[in-house]
Amino acid sequence: xxxxxxxxxxxxxxxxxxxxxxxxxxxxHDNLYWYRRVxxxxxxxxxxxxxxxxxxxxxxxxxxxxxxxxxxxxxxxKVQPAELEDSGVYxxxxxxxxxxxxxxxxxxxxxxx
Amino acid sequence: xxNIDQPTEMTATEGAIVQxxxxxxxxxxxxxxxYQQHAGEAPTFLSYNVLDxxxxxxxxxxxxxxxxxxxxxxxxxxxxxxxxxxLCAAIxxxxxxxxxxxxxxxxxxx
Numbered sequence: 001x002x003x004x005x006x007x008x009x010x011x012x013x014x015x016x017x018x019x020x021x022x023x024x025x026x027x028x029h030d031n032l033y034w035y036r037r038v039x040x041x042x043x044x045x046x047x048x049x050x051x052x053x054x055x056x057x058x059x060x061x062x063x064x065x066x067x068x069x070x071x072x073x074x075x076x077x078k079v080q081p082a083e084l085e086d087s088g089v090y091x092x093x094x095x096x097x098x099x100x101x102x103x104x105x106x107x108x109x110x111x112x113x
Numbered sequence: 114x115x116n117i118d119q120p121t122e123m124t125a126t127e128g129a130i131v132q133x134x135x136x137x138x139x140x141x142x143x144x145x146x147x148y149q150q151h152a153g154e155a156p157t158f159l160s161y162n163v164l165d166x167x168x169x170x171x172x173x174x175x176x177x178x179x180x181x182x183x184x185x186x187x188x189x190x191x192x193x194x195x196x197x198x199x200l201c202a203a204i205x206x207x208x209x210x211x212x213x214x215x216x217x218x219x220x221x222x223x
Contacts, residue, residue: 003155004155031209033209033210033211035211035213040215041215042117042213042214042215042216043156043200043202043211043213044213045210045211045212048209048210055209056209056210059210091155091156095209101158101161102146102158102211103155103158104148104155104156104157105155106153106154106155107155
């Protein structure tokens, strides 16, 4: 079984540019989560999809962040325009049904310069 | 608010036993996870406790006391490959989201 795949693994962009991160969950997993870890801090929840619907987006920092999951398969997280404080590692995770057995991806390391 | 505390780093000797503690103050608590994360890799699931008591799985065991807001991860017969960050995370808020601690960086030495 393929795991949770995230692309790209690393991204370096200039302040003001746009970046789109992609997550492919485990096939059949309805639940998809985005988390973020900024330097020196704990991993923090961003949002939760159930299929294509946003179940909880209480962790999204501001309206520069837009997450989509069209068709309920893969998800994208767009940051536009990127700011320096957006630098960090963005993790995606998926789970099946109400199962708490999350599987995490390896993350995308975003550096805004 | 949600708060999870764990030590920043620990050092232990190969073959020994180490206990990593985690205390939490959360609302809507629905269970506690331990994850292992090697640098640059995905956090990988170690254990999930929802009821009080000890869960044993090979060299790793996890304990939970809901009344005390306390958990620990016990690693036995330490190996060099156990050097990693260990993340304590609680299911909170009545939903499925995880609240993480900052992680404990464990270094296993010869």
